[in-house]
Amino acid sequence: MGLSKLNLLYKETVLDHSQHPRHHGQLPDATAHLELRNPTCGDVIDVQAQIEDDKIVDLSFDGVGCTISQASASMMTVALIGQPVKRARELITDFSKLTIGDEISDQADEELGDAAILGTVAQFPARIKCAALPWHALDELLEKREVEKND
Template sequence: MGLAKLGFLYKTLVLEHAKQPHHYALHLPEGSHQKTLHNPTCGDTVNVAVQIRNGQLQTVCFNGQGCTISQAVASMMTDELTGRSVDEARQLIQAFLDLCMGKEISPAMQRNLGDAAVMGTVAEFPARIKCATLSWHAVQEILMQNDC
């Protein structure tokens, strides 16, 4: 894909998810595992909730405030992690974090990341990496802290 098309796709997806975030919940579900993370550099705050049943992330939702990237990526993340097994979620989280750091990931993993795969371009802007990875780190911490 040409750089102009990739740039257009990036802008389009980020703006779409930021304006109408998927799985945004004013009130996070009771009984869910929750984690709040802050990015003091940008002022982002993300609150993530995950409901896990039978080894599967049944519900993944978020709320918070911050820059366009942090909110858009949280929306993309909820789309890709909802319904996944804990093991699949862990693999996708690591793949996304690697992608944002400029590391190569397999084409299959890129497809599994859906819209979030476009965020690989954030590696070119180190100051924005934390914005893009904040919500993914929150789910990663939920999975680690709850022995999932």
């Protein structure tokens, strides 16, 4: 695919998720939530998860932020709903690798779906935090849940 077509696909995908976010709003049956802020640009993301039997049954987000953070949150929910917690954390790691320009497996790329296109933010270091914010929030939420479960 040519560079101009890839740029167009990126813009269309990011704008679609930003303007028509999936799984946006409060999650009434949430079993956990975590809010993170990006002080450099003012983004605020509140990630809410319904986790049963170590599986993400449902996921949503709320908050305000730039186009990239909102689109990334939307893409994250689509990619991770239905995933076992362990696999979700692996995909969060893969997404983080993408945003800094590292390679990931073809399987992870496919499982990330639209979110994989955000790997292009590696070219714009100031935007990496925007794309990563919701993923970091969910990872912290899952880590906190794991610690509480083991106590």
